[in-house]
Amino acid sequence: MSTLIENVYLAPVVGPEIESGYIRIEGDRIAELGAGPAPDAPGATRTDGGGCLATPGLVNTHHHLYQWASQGLAQDATLFEWLVALYEVWAAMDAEVVKGAATAGLGWLALSGCTTSSDHHYLFPKGRGDLLAAEIEAAREVGLRFHPARGSMDLGKSKGGLPPDVVVEELDDILAATAEAVDAYHDPSFSSMLRVAVAPCSPFSASAELMTESAALARAKGVRLHTHIAETLDEDEHCRERFGLRPVDYMEKLGWLGPDVWFAHAVHLSDADIGKLAATGTGSAHCPSSNGRLGAGIARVSEMLRRGANVGLGVDGAASSELTPMAGELRQALLFQRARYGPDALSARRALELATLGGARNLGREAELGSLEPGKLADLVLWPVRGPFTAAVADPVCALVFGPAPPPTLVLVGGRAVVSDGELRTISQDEAGNAGVAAHRRLTRLARERGVAVDGGSAH
Template sequence: MNKVDLLITNAKSIATMNDSREVILDNGWLAVQDGLIVQIGTGSTGQPEAITVVDATGCLLTPGLVNSHQHLYQNLTRSMKPNGVTGLTEWFWTYFPMWKELDEEAIRTSVRLGLFELALSGCTTATDHEYIHPFPYLMDAVIEEAAEVGMRLMAVRGSMTLGPELGGVCLPGMAEDEEDVISDSIRLIKKWHDPKPSAMVQIALGPSNLMSSTKTVFTRSAEIAKEYGVRLHTHIADDPDETEYVLEHFGKTPLEVLESLGWFTEATWCAHVVYPSEAEMQRLAAAGVSVAHCPSATVIDGGLPGGPTPVRDLLNAGVNVGIGCDGATAGDHQSMWMETKTALLLSRLREGTVQAMTAMDALWLATRGSAKAIGREGNIGQLSIGANADIAIWKMDGIQYAGSLVDDVTALLQGGPAQVWSSWVGGAPLVREGKLVGINVEEEVSRHTKSARRLQSFSQ
């Protein structure tokens, strides 16, 4: 019999995140061939011979975590104003003067650093929503870096098209011409979007929000998405400033406006959704719109009134919810493990009961929920036969988990801190025994610091 490419064996437990949330205990094993999971089993019998064998004694296997919302460039201005900024508009005015100066080197190094941090937190698929384009072909640079790092990517061609002269919330010179956005979107889809289940890159269209994007860029993006079979992404219902602006300019709530623009479709996933009404939750569910919940971003600057996102209510209404880190200027870290844990804690705090979110629920959001949100349901976010071999191994025999013998998923997310021990994307190693494969971290951080210094010199 031919050898398979990879066999991970002797696992303490495997959280498959299949439809029945099955957890395999006692010497679980998993085989990979040609980038796909081809066999899963338990015990010593039936294991195939393999070219590479990884001993996962004392470890928990999960699907690689899936990040459904982020802006990777924001790690260049991380933690700059931890206590000084209140409200979304002031936040924009604080950071726009710096982000306006993004150059290609800044984008390339920040994408790399962001992906490294995500990888070490167990993430194997990233979403990057780039809505500021100070130079042409910015998304191409993002995609090239992600391919080089080896991370699966949902590349969201974001945009701002509503300049300050038209009442938009951005600085002079930052808004793009709508025609340029549309033609670049179509170019990117044709060049990079891979519809196959094994795709390493897919493209989505993402006007930033209703305060800085024209109505027509929303409607035209929806038309293009339908024509080319790509997805739609934006920020919505995420801050009182936005609600006030949208009520004043449109006479409706942000979600009502989004619905009127043709965005309530199964192809849409929205970041935040902190303020949905009961009726809006029902309509989101009926339309098949997903939500990317970014827990840290909703509390880190002092907490949003009425927040965080009502995840339990959304789930009960039938809305699919995934997890996202958001940018490192909103959430400061880029750890999917930490965001998953924070989602668990905030849901329990919000609802006042443990039942609001179990550890398994939280892991579901970070795997199956996020995969569905970005349109990859079935091929990532689960360890099942035929799925892409995007796998995270967590070492559960360290000090922080000593005494935890029963439930590794609960230990992973209620305990910690955790960093992934090893991970693979489509069967290719991303992290090996705690280290990024083939990456000189010191050099990468030093390169990134140069760009961060340059950008932060534009702080006002």
């Protein structure tokens, strides 16, 4: 299969931008790109990219897809208040809820230019079906590259943790299930559509033993490590009281710093913390909309970048980032940094890099994804930036990042169209959206059957 995209503005992320050029795709990879008219390519499918900006596909490095079914709850809560309100709701989820929520969530991501998404699923209520398999099947149907992070919690309230005991697992069960997930699903190949990470939830829901054993398991299997860290001041206080250490120092003690690790959020970091992340190659997923929604704070992204720490972007779960498109996080990241540090804190092009190459580095796939270069996978997006209104912004990258991102004209994953003309093509767009509505209704019903009252603003 050969595809030729021509007459397009190229923002490769690596290398100079090209005002009018072409991209030739052979199979699932970029064969060449350059300036000027496209070369002859007999038999190729030709796409006119006139009026469009071509970028690498966006990489979402932190998500909780199941939360699509629980949006709009605990609207004015802090993180810990929000978790306490929602744990009991989530305890009612089953594989049908997860499949519907993941289908809608991944479809929504695709429609905003995302081609690769991780997902941190850390609740596995007993007897509710194979939740990990359900979201993996949803990703296969939607057609995105998928990095499910098999999460876990073993520290319930009875052991001093935050979550209720009903949603935690035993250590041996967690390690066995995680190893099975890696063995069953992880594909380390260059063109992989599916890779698995190991991901205990957080310092306030996972024991030190679970954290250390999970790190050993991941490194024995050759997969990556992921967890939440330093999201709120409450967490910082919890770590000081319980462990006598701040969160990053605690992670260092447990062997959780290194180039195979990326943290979610990393909002409340000291100068020393940032230095440790940079020195060890530890990445982070910045989730500006969720951090703002929960009042968690603004991550020191510009300082992290200045000191050489890698940062990607994440949408985070829809229950703390309702209906947030992946493309919208570029703008949020830029505005949050400038609001805190000034207008030179983050540029449009650096924001694009966070959402593409920064994300690819978090997932260990910078050789395959994150920039438009010959030999890399043909995961790319065409954004219409020369319409009747958007053409008023002369710089197409500025138009994409500074304003609300337009629906993409084309989203390719490995050269295959997942979105074209603003519509999902792999599955029915209406069916994907309706699956999310059905998941919400089912989860609400199941929670109420458990005696949990669920309404528009709270769950108790």
